[in-house]
Amino acid sequence: MAITANPRRVDSRQHRLKGSLGTVKMVGLVLEQWQYEATSGGRIWYAIDDGERTIWITRAGAGHPRQTDA
Structure with a gap:
């Protein structure tokens, strides 16, 4: 899978989220947050x-996330 093989790959389906969505606090750490476009609307967000x-x-989610609408 693209996410595990190369989680920082940048292409038309995979990129780091921008602005306040670009990081997320998990397990007591601030981690980079990325997005993978699984389908035309479906997205997977993940932290590295x-x-x-x-x-x-x-x-x-199966639908386009509204948080990314500018």
């Missing part, structure tokens, strides 16, 4: 924990 070599799924 380099120290634990873990990808945390922070949001998964």
Whole structure:
């Protein structure tokens, strides 16, 4: 899967979220938050924990997330 193989890959389906959505606090750490476009509307948001070599799924949905609308 693209998320686990290369979580920081930037292309038309995968990129870091911008602004206040670009980071998320998890497990006591501030982590980078990224988005993967699974379908035309469906998105998976995930945080990268380099120290634990873990990808945390922070949001998964079938519809386009309104938080990213500018």
